[in-house]
Amino acid sequence: MxxxxxxxxxxxxxxxxxxxxxxxxxxxxxxxxxxxxxxxxxxxxxxxxxxxxxxxxxxxxxxxxxxxxxxxxxxxxxxxxxxxxxxxxxxxxxxxxxxxxxxxxxxxxxxxxxxxxxxxxxxxxxxxxxxxxxxxxxxxxxxxxxxxxxxxxxxxxxxxxxxxxxxxxxxxxxxxxxxxxxxxxxxxxxxPEELYEIELGRAHVVRPGTNFTIVAIGRMVPESLKAAEMLAADGLDVEVIDPRTLQPFDTATVVESVRKTHRALVAHEAVRFGGIGAEIAAQIQEEAFDYLDAPVGRVGAPFSPVPFSPPLEKEYIPDAGRVAAEVRRILGKQV
Amino acid sequence: MNVSTEALRDMHLRMVRIRTFEEEAGKLMESGRVPGSLHLYVGEEAVAAGVMAHLRDSDQITSTHRGHGHLVAKGGDFKQMYAELFGRSTGYCKGKGGSMHISDLDLGMLGANGIVGAGPPIAIGAAFSNQYRKTDNVTVCFFGDGASNEGTFHEAANMAAVFKLPVVFVCENNGFGEFTRQERHQAIQDVADRASGYGMPGVVVDGMDVMAVYEAAGEAIMRARRGGGPSLLECKTYRFYDHVGIRGLGVAYRDDSEVLEWRKRDPITMFERKLDEEGLLSAGEAAGIHETALAEVREAIAFAEASPFPDASALLEDVYTATD
Incomplete structure (x- = not known):
């Protein structure tokens, strides 16, 4: 297809x-x-x-x-x-x-x-x-x-x-x-007005970049694009990948990106522990370990149920600021 | 009810074929020749035979973990069935499903099922499909007294009634949910009572009497076929062997005397006596039918044992369909 x-x-x-x-x-x-x-x-x-x-x-x-x-x-x-x-x-x-x-x-x-x-x-x-x-x-x-x-x-x-x-x-x-x-x-x-298909199992490079790969899922795609703009101000050229399909997962596109950027982070709204980000991070280290200059980061929700109160919920759900902060943290760890 | 001799003999044949298939399968399990566990249908044959006598290949059924009898009665092929029990690549499911997932979609048999109560939601989907396509096909959902306590049964019964779906829920009440006697797992005696809660007819019949099953099932299936909506038919029956296998796990949950009492009402023996008395099938003819069934079973077992196991390369096949 x-x-x-x-x-x-x-x-x-x-x-x-x-x-x-x-x-x-x-x-x-x-x-x-x-x-x-x-x-x-x-x-x-x-x-x-x-x-x-x-x-x-x-x-x-x-x-x-x-x-x-x-x-x-x-x-x-x-x-x-x-x-x-x-x-x-x-x-x-x-x-x-x-x-x-x-x-x-x-x-x-x-x-x-x-x-x-x-x-x-x-x-x-x-x-x-x-x-x-x-x-x-x-x-x-x-x-x-x-x-x-x-x-x-x-x-x-x-x-x-x-x-x-x-x-x-x-x-x-x-x-x-x-x-x-x-x-x-x-x-x-x-x-588009007409019927069109987006192939299942094929990731999309939403924003090409050279210094850092963010694999962003669902709503974290627009948030990561915002983060990429924030980081561009720091002189960082971030690539944002939207897998679009999580199963089957397009590992090849992600690995190709990481081999170029040498650093990666996965962002999703789901709870971080045991989230799909863990699988993606594992696949990156299995297939691109020698290319990595830093551990693969993960941004996700903390380990609690989703809270009701607006300030608590805002604290809970990852956003552009948290994605950008995690990128900076990963870069800061590097010597 | 006027039933042709041909129809009577056909039901007898279906029962004998189930019994013979199951007796031999049980021995194969207990001797370790087939892997895994089998849930045998021996004692309950009148239900499958009496219901299936009304169905066409284009009618669907959903089955249970005790599903061999349903497939045999729906016209299942002994060779492919035994090959599946033996885990061979020539089996109905290429050895990937086994006893608990045996199926034949061409015969409308939508699978035995390892999950108690899984059939009813699938059955209403098939029945919806019949209605959507404006066919007069019917779906029969077999389930047990145990499954009648699962939420899935209640969701499906309600949806079937509110959408007036062409489905018949056939409860094979064998008195036990695994080892737990009915009086200890539900506070009603008749599962059919539950039908009124969903606005559908509920009928109780003697599940050891194939004629009683045939008559009640015929009415319910005809109602569904004519657009009259779902029914619940409860057949009181009994599992002659254990929950699993013949001797089973050795749990002391019923007395041998109870089994012997029920065996006096063996559905095949009772029906043969009746047919003989009415001059429709002599004892000699009946014996010949048993012999023929046994010969077919033995041939199927030989075919299965001579068949190859699936190649390791088959492991990852059939997980997904390649879309054109």
Whole structure:
């Protein structure tokens, strides 16, 4: 599969990019339906499916009971029998409720059946803090799913990625978990009007640089770009890489960058300990150890649940300042 | 109910094929010739046979950890089944699934399952698919009394009812969730009582009587096929062997006398007596059917044992589908 990245034509918000992807995909393929809690009449609490019920009707845009296991099962059974479902788990935090369906059923059915099942299932969910929604509505749990063979995991960083990755996810013949970010929903960017795909498993060098590599995930991409500007004032030329897909992970692009810059840091909103940054850092040291001039850094949330109170939450979620500070710390350690 | 002789003999054949498959499989497990654990369906044959007699290849079923009987009754191939139990590359799942994940999507058998209560959510997805495509295919979800305590069952039952999905939930109540007797794991006697909580019909039948199962299943399946929505059919049955294997783990959770009592109501013996009395199948004919099934099983076992194990290179295959 080749990447088809069309030319940008107009500004669109992240949320509109997601709903446009849904609508265009559903026009293209009658086997696609969308099911989840309040995705039809309510257009989803985040607005990602607004307008779809009117265009496609209740047969294809389906409000489900609040039953996360049932929702994933609905998608799995339908995918295994030839449809191409998109199912929505409103908040990523709710995935604990349907973890067996995702981890033991969706992820493993193909392998357990000796390859005979094709499961074109997209599981869409929303992650991230920043809205004072506290510990059960703010988490970034992507590492859980990257650990499970059989799943693909994408985390779009902006509107362009949100549309292109959704298209690729839905067209993929495997279960793909699309983790969008709540705070990013208002982000605006150039987004092509037509359907385009961003190839899964291919990282994107968002900002080329020569002195330092920041691998930034999801919402940390715009934050890291800001950090790169702050560091440019110090005379540092930072490269920012957006993996876009976390499983499968494009190690090659990251390693190529580190061989050039000799220093790297991974930034994600998820809790640092056991986060996907640990895996990425390990891959960098395995494949580029001789090129490294400093230990690989990691920026992530501290080891606590996400707090409610705005000042505490602000302290909790990494931002550009913290990314820049970590880069400076790593550089300062070098002699 | 008027049932043709052909249909009666067909159900008898399905039961005998399950019994023979399972008796031999159990011996293979206990002698260590097949790896891992098998959950045998012996004693419960009337349920699979009575239900499956109404299904077409295009109808789907979801199964349980005790799933061999469902696949045999749905028309599963003995050779591919045994090869899977032996972990060979010629098995249904190329040796990657084993007993607990045995499946045949071409026959609509969406897999045995190692997770209790995993079937119902998958079943409603398949049923949704039937409805979405405007077919009159039906999905049957087999589950046990133990699984009726899992949240997945309740979520799926509710969704099936509210979406009026063409699905039949068939509870194989064998009286035990693993080793825990029903009265110690739920405060009701009939799992079918739970149907009313979801707004669907719930029926209890004698799961040792294949005719009773056939009749009730026929009604529920026809209702689903005609767009009348889901039903819950509870079949009271009994596991003649242990939770795992024949002798099992040696847990003293039931008396031998209880097993003997149930064995007096062996679904195959009872049905053969009835068919013989009615002059539809003589004892001699029945014996011939058993012999034929045993010969097929032996041939399948020989095929399986002569088949190669999967090559190490197969380890990482089939994790993902290559998208065109």
């Amino acid at each position: 080749t990447t088809v990245e069309a030319k940008p034509t107009r500004q669109l918000s992240y949320v509109a990019a997601v709903s446009e992807a849904f609508a265009q995909l559903m026009r293209e393929d009658p086997d696609i339906f969308l099911a989840g809690e309040d995705v039809a009449l309510g257009g989803s609490v985040f607005g990602v499916s607004r307008g779809l019920l009117k265009e496609f009707g209740p047969e294809r845009v389906i409000d489900t009971p609040i039953s996360e296991s049932g929702i994933i099962g609905l998608g799995l059974g339908a995918a295994a029998t030839g449809l191409r479902p998109i199912v929505d788990i409103m908040f990523m935090d709710f995935m604990g409720v349907c973890m067996d369906e995702i981890v033991n059923q969706v992820a493993k059915m193909k392998y357990m059946f000796g390859g005979k099942a094709k499961l074109p299932l997209t599981i869409h969910t929303m992650a991230g803090g920043g809205g004072s929604m506290a510990a059960q509505h703010s988490q970034s749990l992507e590492a859980w799913f990257c650990h499970v063979p059989g799943l693909k995991v994408v985390m779009p960083s902006g509107p362009y990625e949100a549309k292109g990755l959704m298209v690729a996810a839905v067209r993929d013949d495997n279960p793909v978990i699309v983790i969008n970010n709540k705070v990013s929903l208002r982000m605006q960017a150039d987004v």
